Amino acid sequence: MHAQGVWVFVEHLGGEIAPVTFELLGKGRELADDLETELAAVLLGDGVRDFAEQLFRYGADKVYLIDDPVLKDYRTYPYAKGIVKLAQKYTPEIILIGATTLGRDLAGVVATWLKTGLTADCTELSIDKATRLLHQTRPAFGGNIMATILCKTARPQMATVRPRVFPLPEPKPRIGVVVEEELGILEEEVPTRIIKYEEEKGPGVYLDKAEIIVAGGRGLGSKKNFRLVEELAEVLGGVVGASRPAVEAGWVPYAHQIGQTGQTVRPKLYIACGISGAVQHLVGMQMSEVIVAINNDPNAPIFNIATYGIVGDVLEVLPAITEEARRVLAGQRGVR
Numbered sequence: 477m478h479a480q481g482v483w484v485f486v487e488h489l490g491g492e493i494a495p496v497t498f499e500l501l502g503k504g505r506e507l508a509d510d511l512e513t514e515l516a517a518v519l520l521g522d523g524v525r526d527f528a529e530q531l532f533r534y535g536a537d538k539v540y541l542i543d544d545p546v547l548k549d550y551r552t553y554p555y556a557k558g559i560v561k562l563a564q565k566y567t568p569e570i571i572l573i574g575a576t577t578l579g580r581d582l583a584g585v586v587a588t589w590l591k592t593g594l595t596a597d598c599t600e601l602s603i604d605k606a607t608r609l610l611h612q613t614r615p616a617f618g619g620n621i622m623a624t625i626l627c628k629t630a631r632p633q634m635a636t637v638r639p640r641v642f643p644l645p646e647p648k649p650r651i652g653v654v655v656e657e658e659l660g661i662l663e664e665e666v667p668t669r670i671i672k673y674e675e676e677k678g679p680g681v682y683l684d685k686a687e688i689i690v691a692g693g694r695g696l697g698s699k700k701n702f703r704l705v706e707e708l709a710e711v712l713g714g715v716v717g718a719s720r721p722a723v724e725a726g727w728v729p730y731a732h733q734i735g736q737t738g739q740t741v742r743p744k745l746y747i748a749c750g751i752s753g754a755v756q757h758l759v760g761m762q763m764s765e766v767i768v769a770i771n772n773d774p775n776a777p778i779f780n781i782a783t784y785g786i787v788g789d790v791l792e793v794l795p796a797i798t799e800e801a802r803r804v805l806a807g808q809r810g811v812r
């Protein structure tokens with residue numbers, strides 16, 4: 477049968493849809509329009525019918541729904557079975573899944589059961605209109621090359637994408653169609669049980685939601701100097717980020733690492749201090765709205781993507797910026 481339609485898997489937790497779902501619907505809408513086909517959201521869960529309306533507003537033409545108590549908590553087996561059942565019946569051309577902990581677990585199983593290709597952690601997706609193939613681009617070989625991967629024969633073409641790689645689309649009033657199917661699996665058939673959830677303790681680092689990130693790299697030279705990055709972040713009300721060497725040197729915990737093996741961020745302002753701009757770092761932050769780079773090497777690759785660049789010693793430039801920011805912000809407060 478002729479494969480048709482772009483599908484986005486709907487991830488949700490505690491009664492809320494994960495933002496990556498909306499980001500993928502935004503991208504999925506573009507891909508579906510290029511293919512002149514429909515965009516569908518794949519919604520599995522227990523008591524999740526009401527989500528459909530939100531999914532339409534974010535661009536879905538259709539929602540494939542399986543609502544069943546067995547799907548109350550995420551477990552690989554029933555979720556993968558449900559998606560595979562839908563995919564075998566309605567034959568989508570493309571399935572997109574968020575590269576979250578859940579999505580990474582699910583995508584591999586679904587792709588294996590459907591005997592199709594999967595590209596993990598894509599940073600770019602586009603359609604070649606002539607061939608209808610999905611161009612799935614991701615860093616490969618430790619980020620030394622960007623590979624564009626095609627799945628020429630098997631269907632669906634499957635990709636996972638990390639949160640915040642694509643922008644959050646604006647919701648619009650729209651309506652769509654709900655197509656409901658049965659899961660057809662009994663609780664006894666599911667090999668795993670959820671005993672309990674335990675929340676991770678410790679101070680949270682909210683890099684993913686930060687509007688301002690001040691990030692430091694090897695150029696800071698020491699843990700003591702790294703404090704300059706923290707100070708500017710504090711003054712601007714932003715969050716501290718770091719390159720891998722700064723984390724490996726123990727100047728800052730791993731939760732602050734940005735890049736291929738750290739977090740992907742998309743703030744309004746990203747200030748890169750003493751960071752060279754290796755591709756493995758860039759893939760985690762290049763979508764930032766405004767990028768300011770401070771580096772003493774005018775040829776550092778970070779300047780290729782910086783909105784504003786300052787060539788200078790970070791140990792002198794940073795305190796000067798912090799002081800000026802403090803002065804200006806204090807003035808603003810005075811005016812109010």
Ligand SMILES: Cc1cc2nc3c(=O)[nH]c(=O)nc-3n(C[C@H](O)[C@H](O)[C@H](O)COP(=O)(O)OP(=O)(O)OC[C@H]3O[C@@H](n4cnc5c(N)ncnc54)[C@H](O)[C@@H]3O)c2cc1C
Pocket residue numbers: 617618619692693694695696718719720721722733734735736737738739749750751752753754755756757760770771772773776788789790791
């Ligand atoms: C598989 C793999 C995954 C990786 N994942 C990540 C990742 O997730 N995140 C990540 O960041 N890296 C990652 N890396 C490492 C990455 O390749 C780079 O090594 C790293 O990003 C470099 O960090 P840096 O820019 O802080 O250090 P460097 O590349 O050493 O750059 C330091 C910069 O500071 C400048 N500098 C030095 N002194 C001063 C000064 N006084 N004033 C101003 N500027 C100064 C220098 O000119 C230089 O440009 C990964 C690598 C591999 C192979």
